Amino acid sequence: MTTATELSVEGVTLTAGAHRLVRDVSLTARPGEVVGLVGPNGSGKSSLLRAVYRVLRPDAGLVRVDGADAWRLPPRRLARTLAAVVQQSAADFDLSVRDVVAMGRTPHKRLLDGDDAEDVRLVEAALAAVDAVDFADRSFDRLSGGERQRVLIARALAQQPSLLVLDEPTNHLDVRHQLDVLGLLRRLPATVLVALHDLNLAAYHCDRLYVLRDGEVTAAGTPVDVLTPHLLAEVYGVSAEVEVHPRTGAPHVTFLPDAPPAPAAPAAPVREHAGS
Numbered sequence: 001m002t003t004a005t006e007l008s009v010e011g012v013t014l015t016a017g018a019h020r021l022v023r024d025v026s027l028t029a030r031p032g033e034v035v036g037l038v039g040p041n042g043s044g045k046s047s048l049l050r051a052v053y054r055v056l057r058p059d060a061g062l063v064r065v066d067g068a069d070a071w072r073l074p075p076r077r078l079a080r081t082l083a084a085v086v087q088q089s090a091a092d093f094d095l096s097v098r099d100v101v102a103m104g105r106t107p108h109k110r111l112l113d114g115d116d117a118e119d120v121r122l123v124e125a126a127l128a129a130v131d132a133v134d135f136a137d138r139s140f141d142r143l144s145g146g147e148r149q150r151v152l153i154a155r156a157l158a159q160q161p162s163l164l165v166l167d168e169p170t171n172h173l174d175v176r177h178q179l180d181v182l183g184l185l186r187r188l189p190a191t192v193l194v195a196l197h198d199l200n201l202a203a204y205h206c207d208r209l210y211v212l213r214d215g216e217v218t219a220a221g222t223p224v225d226v227l228t229p230h231l232l233a234e235v236y237g238v239s240a241e242v243e244v245h246p247r248t249g250a251p252h253v254t255f256l257p258d259a260p261p262a263p264a265a266p267a268a269p270v271r272e273h274a275g276s
């Protein structure tokens with residue numbers, strides 16, 4: 001893997017037709033950090049990630065990758081830096097699992113180059129990293145949702161990115177593979193930006209979190225600073241207790257069945273805490 005990359009999103013606004021998806025969002029992910037993007041359904045997480053991996057062009061603002069405007073970089077150069085694991089669409093690969101993972105090597109090769117020994121080694125290592133060796137020869141199309149998700153993560157690993165962007169990578173995964181995948185992300189010598197719904201996984205595995213609400217950043221900071229009962233009531237409308245777990249040292253959220261207290265004040269401004 002190459003040296004980790006710095007990602008900087010500066011005042012990004014995204015629209016689709018008349019619909020504003022994200023407004024004036026700024027965030028940074030420093031080299032080697034795992035930064036989580038959390039927020040309710042429809043808050044703009046996937047849209048923001050699409051701007052980062054260059055599918056949805058910002059109407060305003062910049063996405064910088066090691067200082068360079070990501071939208072002006074040659075696509076191949078960006079693909080050598082950034083890999084994305086996006087929400088799965090319908091099956092679209094009539095390929096074996098190993099072939100799908102090998103596609104991750106494409107940005108590092110010239111047209112018509114075959115796989116060399118290093119490509120083969122990296123593909124096998126990526127398959128092993130997500131526990132997919134046993135089904136490497138099967139058709140991707142016939143895998144379960146969780147197996148497919150792991151293969152798509154392996155493809156991103158084979159790409160050897162220095163910046164990895166993932167949209168709900170734990171979707172479909174059983175608890176063992178959720179922990180394995182997020183643990184793996186932490187150990188990568190890459191910068192990671194990951195959208196997650198599971199706040200306890202986010203709390204444990206992310207260095208910092210950004211909370212999106214209605215397309216804007218409403219809070220940012222370390223998990224312990226951000227994941228407060230007040231924020232959870234305000235942003236998600238849920239009642240919760242938050243304790244620092246004695247074994248993990250990370251905040252642990254317990255959701256309670258009762259309604260949250262009525263918010264005392266209108267939406268809070270962005271709170272960037274120390275260390276963010």
Ligand SMILES: Nc1ncnc2c1ncn2[C@@H]1O[C@H](COP(=O)(O)OP(=O)(O)OP(=O)(O)O)[C@@H](O)[C@H]1O
Pocket residue numbers: 016017019020021039040041042043044045046047048
């Ligand atoms: N192309 C589009 N045209 C119109 N509206 C869109 C488009 N893409 C997304 N939206 C809307 O923008 C909002 C943000 O969507 P987005 O997928 O970014 O949210 P999200 O936070 O990732 O949600 P989820 O947690 O449900 O995956 C939603 O209300 C969505 O319906």
